[in-house]
Amino acid sequence: MLEKHAVVGSDREGVIRIWTDGATKLFGHEPEAAIGESLNLLIPPAFRDRHWPAFHAAVATGVSRYDGIVFADPIVHADGSVVIHRGRFALMKDAEGVTIGAISTWGPPRPEDQGFSGPRVVRRDASS
Numbered sequence: 001m002l003e004k005h006a007v008v009g010s011d012r013e014g015v016i017r018i019w020t021d022g023a024t025k026l027f028g029h030e031p032e033a034a035i036g037e038s039l040n041l042l043i044p045p046a047f048r049d050r051h052w053p054a055f056h057a058a059v060a061t062g063v064s065r066y067d068g069i070v071f072a073d074p075i076v077h078a079d080g081s082v083v084i085h086r087g088r089f090a091l092m093k094d095a096e097g098v099t100i101g102a103i104s105t106w107g108p109p110r111p112e113d114q115g116f117s118g119p120r121v122v123r124r125d126a127s128s
Contacts, residue, residue: 004022004025004026004107004108005020005022005026005105005106005107005108006020006022006023006025006026006027006085006105006106007019007020007022007023007103007104007105007106008020008023008034008039008042008103008104008106009092009101009102009103009104010039010101010102010103011100011101012059012099012100012101014038014039014040014052014055014102015036015037015038015039016034016035016036016037016038016039016041017035017036017101018035018103019031019034019035022106023106026075026085026106026108027042027075027076027077027078028077028078028079029041029077029078030078033078039051039055041076042075042076043075043076044074044075044076044082047074055102058091058099058102059091059099059101059102060099062091062093062097062098062099063091064089064090064091064102066088066089067089067090069088069089070086070087070088071086071087071088071089072084072085072086072087072113073085073086073087075106083109083114084109084110084113084114084115085106085107085108085109085113086106086107086110086113087104087105087106087107088104088105089102089103089104090102090103090104091103
């Protein structure tokens with residue numbers, strides 16, 4: 001089941017450091033093209049102005065408003081298409097509790113999520 005899901009991790013600056021086979025299968029970018037690149041590889045240009053302030057605030061404070069939330073978000077695929085995927089986001093912290101980056105997991109696109117113009121909360125209880 002996990003091979004159908006993408007895991008993408010970045011450092012504090014938003015540079016991709018973790019890229020799974022599932023990410024390649026879902027988004028089409030090969031690891032060599034993704035690792036070391038900015039998360040802008042996946043973020044549609046129209047959403048970058050909203051993404052980056054929230055990302056940097058979460059990394060700086062160690063708190064994300066997306067904790068415990070499943071959300072649907074547009075992702076840029078290697079072929080240039082933008083497809084909505086459901087995902088979860090978490091901050092990665094070291095042993096002292098300092099945020100060292102972020103990690104997100106993404107599932108395959110669902111027909112009911114397509115057609116929306118941007119990010120939206122799907123479920124607030126990530127355990128269900």
